[in-house]
Amino acid sequence: MLDAIVVGGGISGAVAAGRLRTAGRSVVLLEARDRLGGRTCTVDLLGHAVDVGGQWIGPTQKRAHALARRLGIATYEQHHRGAKVVRLGAHTATYRGLLPRTAWNGGTVDDPRIGPRQLLSLGRALAHIELAALRLPVGDPWDARHAAKHDALSVEEWLTRHVGDPVARRVLAWGVNAVFACEPRDLSFLYLLHYARSAGGFQPLLEIRGGAQQTKLHGGTQQYAKRLGEGLDVRLDWPVRAIVQDERGVTVRGERGELRAGRVVLAVPPPLAHAIDFAVPLPAGRAAMHAKMPMGSALKWIVAYRTPFWRERGLSGEAVGDGRFVRAAFDACAPDGSFHALVGFVFGDDLAGLKARDEAGRRAAIVEDLASFFGPEARDAIGYVDRDWTSETWSAGCYVGVAPPGLLTEVGAALRAPAGRVHFAGTETATRWTGYFDGAIEAGERAATEVLGG
Ligand SMILES: Cc1cc2nc3c(=O)[nH]c(=O)nc-3n(C[C@H](O)[C@H](O)[C@H](O)COP(=O)(O)OP(=O)(O)OC[C@H]3O[C@@H](n4cnc5c(N)ncnc54)[C@H](O)[C@@H]3O)c2cc1C
The missing domain is CATH 3.50.50.60 (FAD/NAD(P)-binding domain)
Known part of the structure; x- marks a missing residue:
């Protein structure tokens, strides 16, 4: 035995x-x-190792760093220099910092923009989440004073009750999509707080620098x-x-x-x-x-290019917003300049629209979306790979149980x-x-x- x-x-x-x-x-x-x-799953794209599963580690993830060191796996930093791109409805804009904006002044119901009112609403909601998360005992969220109240609500219900501005709600929903790979209606608000508490805050979940997306492993x-x-x-x-x-x-x-x-x-x-x-x-x-x-639902894609054309235009490669399918994208270039790519995700409800397509169809849809974020050069892709984790029998979705x-x-x-x-x-x-x-x-x-x- x-x-x-x-x-x-x-x-x-x-x-x-x-x-x-x-x-x-x-x-x-x-x-x-x-x-x-x-x-985790590392595959070859044009001779380079790329991760179609989990990819990043962050500075406060001491165990992940220590294990990489012990196993002799070298790390490098996620590229983040330059402006980020946000797309809301028909508007595409660039921004820097944590919160996206598409205008200095807010728009109308028919022509939504992210302006000062939306930013204020977003800032308040994020502060509320950070404070509520801080009150949770690490690892034992069910023991928190308001556990029952917070667990009774979906994140969607919490957003409806606490975030007055509809555009701010939409932006927060993008954040939930990106962090949990699910829709806000499917997630308990207590679980969101527990996740944030376990990560040392909600902001580290969203950020590259100082957050969960800061560092990558050479070789995957x-x-x-x-x-x-x-x-x-x-x-x-x-x-x-x-x-x-x-x-x-x-x-x-x-x-x-x-x-x-x-x-x-x-x-x-x-x-x-x-x-x-x-x-x-x-x-x-x-x-x-x-x-x-x-499990949540995500398809992860990587699109390769001859040049990092977004960097040449002062963009970091990070994008968020209302693509037809793409909700989030990041730079995925090799640090030695031998490989240029963007990486990103299709989440939750949006994934249904891609399921019936073959790889060529999915590639065409993703690349067209990228053109709406980064401009027409995005159509000149030279390589593509993706992984639909909802079709993986032994994962049943990703990133995580929701x-x-x-x-x-x-x-x-x-x-x-x-x-x-x-x-x-x-x-x-x-x-x-x-x-x-x-x-x-x-x-x-x-x-x-x-x-x-x-
Ligand atoms: C697209 C994607 C992006 C992600 N991004 C990140 C990221 O950037 N950073 C990060 O830290 N995390 C990320 N994650 C999450 C991260 O990958 C997981 O948290 C982590 O890999 C989970 O490890 P695990 O060992 O708990 O579970 P798993 O990796 O799911 O391992 C479970 C294993 O059990 C096997 N199995 C299942 N059923 C059976 C059975 N009946 N008998 C035998 N074997 C079985 C499965 O095949 C699998 O190998 C991402 C995940 C995905 C898919």
Whole structure:
């Protein structure tokens, strides 16, 4: 019998398995896909490694930085010099700083602009969110004084009640799209506050400098799990279908066979955990999380160009707003000037309009959208790659599990508490940087520590 089985070969599971192995335990890492990395995936585009999954790390993500250093993965800074582009309705404008604007004076209902009134409204809403997040206990949002009240509201309902200006609401919805890859109606306001608290504020979630989008890994982020997997007993193409625990151990079953261990670490996204049959039912809170926490929806694209034409026009490559499909874009050039690209996302409801198209159709739609942000040169693309994470069987969406109203207070402490011999990792269970690599590492370390102590 093994000491432990880790289910899920993303960063969290690979960290947990690595810790257990280093502590001298016998451990097998089971992964459903034919590769390690989960929501990190690095592919080739014109001879360059690009991330179609998670990509950035931030300065306060100490674990993500430390792990990159330990694995010998060099980092570089996300390009951010120059003006950002915002597109609201038919208006495209450039801006600097956190908040976009399209006019010095506000527009009308028929001709919306982001002017002083909208900026004031946005500033107030952001301050409100920052203050409310600060009042949350880190990692245990359900214990907050107003937890029930905040969890009863979707972010959309909160925006309607607290942000009077409709254009300001629209801009905040872009922020929610970009940070959570879902629509404001699908997200509990308490979950948004919890996320912000876990990241040290809402602003670090949005920003490049000082925020979650500051730094990238040379060679891509899939190296985290790949390098952690070296020296481990990894079984790929091994989807786990059932977990049966008794007083002496745990049996893990799949089409590939059956393994037995003293403990199991489950490091898979909530909807995938829901698909596993637990012969001994899980505590109600944990089962509720598996059943009711869907993933967000995003397609990530990277478009390559012969030249960084946006930089030549004083633009940073960062864009936000009302594209037909594109809500957010960033510069994705190689730091040595050998590769020029833009990267970005299609989120939530907008993704439905791309699903029926083949790759050429998606490329044409994204490139046309980019032309509306960056000008006609954007049509001269020389390479394209994308990944629709909602079509990935073993992710069921991305970036992360999204808690709808009511779920967080229902799940409570069961989010992380072991269920007998089964321990829970995965970024969704993290207390710091929930939803990010950093959180995945924290959760993997915590689950391994539980196993070692048990
Ligand atoms: C497009 C995109 C952009 C993102 N951007 C960023 C970013 O810039 N920065 C950042 O920090 N984070 C980002 N994220 C989120 C980040 O990728 C995740 O937080 C992190 O990778 C999650 O790691 P994990 O190990 O918890 O889960 P996962 O990576 O999902 O790993 C779970 C693993 O379990 C496997 N699995 C599932 N079911 C089973 C089963 N039944 N049996 C066996 N194996 C199973 C899966 O195949 C997968 O490999 C992004 C994610 C995506 C997709």
